Amino acid sequence: MRSGTDVERYTAKVRDYLRRQPHNLALQKVRSGKSLTPADLESLEELLARSGAGNPEYMERAIANAQGLGRFIRSLVGLDQQAVQEVFAEFLGERTATASQIDFVNLVISHLTRHGEMDPKLLFEAPFTDTAPQGPTQLFAPEQTRRLVGVIRSISDSAGAATA
Known part of the structure; x- marks a missing residue:
């Protein structure tokens, strides 16, 4: 299952990138358990796009599997x-x-x-x-x-x- 491996590789790259972004306010809200606004989600989408982690298709699949962008990001960075x-x-x-x-x-x-x-x-x-x-x-x-x-x-x- 090559595509599953590719999504896992994408996820690992994004996790690593996000850990190097401690000052992003939307990411801080995700980690602190605060509710996200639509503007926060836009900020997180931009952050993912800047990560250069890979194919947008992998991002879409990972987000769908997590049932949303905020949940995907939180699954990677956890909670404080x-x-x-x-x-x-x-x-x-x-x-x-x-x-x-x-x-x-x-x-x-x-x-x-x-x-x-x-x-x-x-x-x-x-x-x-x-x-x-x-x-x-x-x-x-x-x-x-x-x-x-x-x-x-x-x-x-x-x-x-x-x-x-």
Whole structure:
């Protein structure tokens, strides 16, 4: 599958290029988990075009596979750990958290920092089930579990463009 390899090579080149652009404001918003505006997305498109990483077809395919430009970029650069910790500090601060709850949330933070987004279904798979074999419902009350999923979704969704 040559085209798959080419897209992977393109993705690696773009990832390397983006890591060398720490002052780009739109890229900073992606890493901090802030919502993107249409202007931010334009800036990111220009950044990709300037990367010289390869064929525009690879870029289009990679963006389609990631379900959008913001999500593609975030999958490459991840999220700033401090920004994610701040969001979850509010969640954990609502009630006194147990050590197991904190460990579980730290796993979520680690996943989001590395991957930039998360499908809440993963909460019921390893490594999360190593801490709570039945998933978050074993550690959190139903309302807390819903809030946890809501926080994860809001962080993941922030890589998409704002509609206004």
